[in-house]
Amino acid sequence: MPHHDEAPDRCRVGYVTQWFPPEPAPIPLGIAHALDRQGFTVDVLTGMPNYPDGRLRAGYPAWRRTADREQGVPVLRTPLYPSHDRSAPGRAANYLSYAASSSLLGGPVLRHADVTLVYSGPATAACAAMTARLRWGTPYVAMVMDLWPDSVFASGFLTGGLTRRLAERTLGWFTNQTYRWAEHVTVASPGQREAVVARGVPADRISLVYHWADEKLLHPTEPDAELRRGLGLTDEFVVMYGGNHGAAQGLHTAIEAMARLADLPDVHLVLVGDGIEKRSLQAMAAELGLRTVHFVPAQPPERMAGVAAAADIQLVCLADEPLFRITMPSKVPSILACGQPMVVSAAGDAARVARSAGAGFTCAPGDPTALAATIRQAHSTSRHRLREMGRTGHAYYHDQMSEQAGSRLLADVLTAAAERRGRRRHNPKQVQR
Structure with missing residues (x-):
């Protein structure tokens, strides 16, 4: 042909x-x-x-x-x-x-x-x-x-x-x-x-x-105001995960971390997407009585940049497996392309890029206590500084990824x-x- x-x-x-x-x-x-x-x-x-x-x-x-x-x-x-x-x-x-x-x-x-x-x-x-x-x-x-x-x-x-x-x-x-x-x-x-x-x-x-990343869709943009409005959120500190809810992502760690942040009621976790683990994640959040954890259906690709911009920081989460130390999840370049800061609950290459780019915070995978402490650190960081991390990460993406x-x-x-x-x-x- x-x-x-x-x-x-x-x-x-x-x-x-x-x-x-x-x-x-x-x-x-x-x-x-x-x-x-x-x-x-x-x-x-x-x-x-x-x-x-x-x-x-x-x-x-x-x-x-x-x-x-x-x-x-x-x-x-x-x-x-x-x-x-x-x-x-x-x-x-x-x-x-x-x-x-x-x-x-x-x-x-x-x-x-x-x-x-x-x-x-x-x-x-x-x-x-x-x-x-x-x-x-x-x-x-x-x-x-x-x-x-x-x-x-x-x-x-x-x-x-x-x-x-x-x-x-x-x-x-x-x-x-x-x-x-x-x-x-x-x-x-x-x-x-x-x-x-x-x-x-x-x-x-x-x-x-x-x-x-798909740079036509994923780039710095204005926040999608409908996301926060739909969840009843205004000025709360939003940690967002967008992507597959599967075993490889180890998102149960994030749910457990939120249970350790009960003294910070303005910290909310928003999980956007779908996957085979979603039902068990929802059940876990309900069992722990976590009203600060929200589940949002998968969004059209053309909306994701605005949805990401509605959060304060993005979460990258991987299970604690040797393979994932040498895995670069696609959401890392996607987040950097959008000019967003990140919290990386993973070891190896994903965490190394976040640090090299000056784009956020890292902690060990599979450790809810460490992730909770890292989210606390991000929460205590000024929003101006977080936006600066996002800009630094975007520059790194342009040069390297x-x-x-x-x-x-x-x-x-x-x-x-x-x-x-x-x-x-x-x-x-x-x-x-």
Whole structure:
């Protein structure tokens, strides 16, 4: 499915990602648009839309390949088994069916590509790129968003036993191969870089490319007055969490922290979003009698910047898991892009960025007493100083994590990979990795 109307000298990228709009997948879409602005021709190879509820979207065929355009981007969709629940067999079938169909049916995208970019979440998405490397010699760049198999088990799948050990060994071996076969690997945090080096990839083949925010939607703006009004709040000190309410976020720590702040009745926690843990969080807050904890449904993306601006400070919360020390949650660049200060209840890279940016306060994860003390510190800080932290964080985002910074780095990596392929074509005796 080549673009016949594109300039012939544009480098063609076959972009493999299991998730893409109309699914709520702003990061993969943002990467596609950013590469187009950097002068690449981008063709997307993805699956049939079924995320996040595991049900195939109406109007999409279950078991045949289709081609369309999504927000100006050419898209080839291949079949998969729709599933996105807590069932390990169902999730495995979802990942493996897309890996197989994209490898078998992705030729119209990958055969014509100068280089393939793999949005490596899940790691099985790399199967199509590995197949193209074998069939047509197409090099690929692996964009590591989540480290496998670590992230699989941190999400609560296969928590123990023989099955866990076998899956860990198999997935670990496969994931390491996807990294080693890649012409280059990009990682989303410094800790991920160290982990990928430990898995056998030379350091000079790894680049740090932070995932940037959707800057059309997430930027400094005026507060959404309707949020406070709807909650009956005026001048209270609002700590806000916006995003997924899942096990990985460890939001029970935040609820427990609020129970330790009963002597500060003007401190309110507002949780915006949804997720599998939301009901248990609501039950916990009710059981503790916390009238200062509020639950707000997920908001349209175009409203989130204003909603965030209605709070005094944003909360980043992660469970106390080793994997999350090298994880950069997408809400960190999103908060920085909005020019908001933050409280980070996490260790490792997320906390390090908050400190480096001068954008807020940090404390150990999974410790409600420490989080309560940190919120007290933020509460005692003047609002002028908090706004200054937000501005400092926004400047850091622009320099280190913005689309401009990240897309240039990614463009350089893709161009170099395509140029090395060109040199190998002219020198067939050169041995590939």
